[in-house]
Amino acid sequence: MGKEETPQIPRRTTRSSSSSNPILESTKPKTLKPLTLKDLVFEESQNSITLDNIFSAFPCRKNQILELIRFLGPLNSPLLPLVVYGGPCTGKTSILLQIFRHLKRPFIYSSCRTCYSPRVLFESILNQLLLHRRFSVNGYSSVKRCEKPLDFVNFVKEAFVGVLDKLKENSEKLMSNEVINGRMMYLIIDNLELVREWDKSSQILHFLFKLYDILNMPEVGLIFISSTSPDTYCLNAGYFEHVPVVFPDYTEDELLQIFFKSQENSKIYSSFLGVVQRPFSRITKRLNELSTAFSPLYKKYCEPLTEVGVVPNEDIKRRLFSHIQPHLGPSLNEIFRVSCQPCLEGEMNAEKTRLKKSTWKLEAHQNDIDCHMSISAKYLLVSAFLASRNPATLDASLFDSTGGSDNRKRKRKNSVTSMEKKETAEQEQLMKGPGTFPLERLLAIFQCITSVAEIDLDEEQVDNNSLIGQTGDGGLMSDVLLQLSSLCNANFISKGPSCPLEGSIRYRSTVSEELALKVARSLKFPLSKYLYRR
């Protein structure tokens, strides 16, 4: 079916459906094997690992691994519920799962991040216990509908009894001991701290903490993973704390060891680490943030090296250090920024600027705005910024027909009281934040600004296909309202609650002054003339 036939089809079709081959769409859905008991163990297809493998995979966690194994205990020994807690990116989930892989004990894993409400959490646990897979044949439905803790307790008790019976039969057969060990079942609930943000959170949290007592089954072991310590769960009803296992954050030496382990070319990388690790660890010690910051720097560090496998001596090290030194400062300030993929012309422009100037200048980047906005959206952003910063009483004088007065003409002597007033006003500005404005004021400012700028834009109108000044007020307003809602969705403008006295919604601009200046510069709009400075 070619594209030229599409205008003749009376029914509207999307491009993808009209261009795809209809024969392919009617294939049978893939038949998946039903789940068995073996799926309760960690992916039996992978080879089993020894304890030393775990120690080497997680370099500085020997104590925690041994502690977890001690608490899990010998085969078929009951345990009190555990709480594994520690900062993010410290290896709690991955180490726990690898330990279960090593021990080959059956477990069920549920994360409160993917299971975002009680119903999803309960149904996910039941699906895993009853070995039910959700796919297209049964319409991706769960095996049982379960919303309240009451139903969950009844269903899960039956389900556990069923699974434990199967495990018992399994353990009596001698051959299957290679795959599954033991007659006990473990339930792991991850990201427990997210439950605090659910509604009815205290009921669910209380229920989860008492789950062990309510279930009253010694063959079931409960393990909770949380990224905050148990004292941050403030429940009013007094609950009983579980056995804690702490994963402290990595120290700087441990971070060095971990990074060292991850790279092959150890000598150069170790000298690189020696240079960058200390300054960057002063800002953050999280592994994920440091590794994203290090990888582009490492590429930069290795640029002057001609051969790959060279062992650096002092001379080479000094040379590499002096090469990377000027980049360290700016990249420290960019540490949390994840670079987006630049478009091709952006890259070519960047290359050109790099050829012109030998060092990597940040100012060129700083003048570009990261996102692409239409001209009317940019004007809307600037008018929102002005509406938030300036008090409403100034609008008449700023936006009169003379195109804005120049604040700098009025210079008064700064007496002591006016300095104090200035300070308190500054303090207020720091605390209060940007002001709110109703929609009418925004549109009024927008119209004033664009009527001034219309004269400049006329030449570019042909290329730009902009809507400003095209069809008169009706077309302009409808498009502006659409742009406003997309700016609200992008969090450039936030929508406040409606004021009960006036009954209209008030907006607030949330962009910083530098971003507003950047946008105004790209529009060639003299923003600083219009800003009210106290």
Add this chain to the structure above:
Amino acid sequence: MGRETLAEEALILLRTRLCDPHFVFSLSCNSPDSNYSKLKFIISSSVTEACNNSVLLLGPRGCGKIAVLELVLRDLLVDYPDLISVIRLNGLLHSDDNGALKEIARQLCLEHELVFSKLASSDDNSQFIVAMLRECGLAHKTIIFVLDEFDLFAQGKQRLLYSLLDAMQTVTSQAIVVGVSCRLDADQLLEKRVRSRFSHRKLLFLPPSKEDLYKILEHALILPTDSSLSHDYAHEFNRKLHSILVGQKFKDIISTLSNSDATVNTLLKFLFVAVSHMDLNFGFLTLDNFKAALSSFQRQPKLECVQDCSILELYILVCMQRLEVKEQNSYNFNSIMKEYKSIHSSFQTSDHYARNVCLRAFEHLQERELICFTDNRSYNQSAEFRPVKILISYHELSQGLKSHHSCPAILHKLLNRER
């Protein structure tokens, strides 16, 4: 290795005991004055005399209320096999009336092998329950209702409590209502009409005294010499254990533990951790196991959080502390940045970073729960303008700075200067 397998068997036995509350509380079955005997007397007398009764079991969490109740019920079921049926409700799950009625009906059906229909309405369920109560009364069978988390049933309109207690007022019914709660004033929460139908019998469960704690300890840890474990090993184990238990250091450990929380559950948790630390090669419990368990109980999470912070995060915390000392009632991220910049302009430190970096460090602190916002997400303000407060005290912060492994000296000076 023979010793290892023996030790493993012993470990499994000890862990099974410690995770089973019934075992531990069975100690109290023997003494005549304990809650166990009182409760047993109350329930058995109501069963034999065919009258209605209600009792409340109150006490802090972890003192064995449910455990003792289960022991009593287990013994009574042995003594009077056909005269008792037990219905268990939990305030966490069944606090709404319809759910509770459904659950009672379901358990009654289960016990008497009737078919339970999930589609029955609450009216049907309540009629069924009343009918069952009458039938059981005629057959001289007592129904015992165990209401766990009793105070949660007393929220709202208390319809379930009223209907249960009211049903007990008829001559034909034989029911006992046992309420279990951790709130010591649970009976004050009842409405007037419910309270008038409630007999004011209360049993108080308190944390055990020091001597009782030691008795429970021994009862839990001493290995039986006549079971499947080898006799010599068990004997040796008990001998070594005795020598530890009478030592002064062990008594200090136990008194440190019971100073903060003397309930039985805490003791069981402590023993569980200690027993898990047992070295399987050595095969016996040592004092070091108990010391290691105590240190895991004495954690200071906020101090550890501060020790884990990076240096920029410490700067932000110190700035916030200084702002609090200057008695600024509310401050937000912008004022913190102003303070931060003023510190750097006066001291010329090397740790001056850009605003977005500081904002991210601020968010890390928030995730660790060392700071929090004081408003309730009103006005949809962005994070830089919302008022914040610091959640640790001056003392904790200075302690954390001292024990931090690479804290710059300037921070100590800044923190102390304002005091």
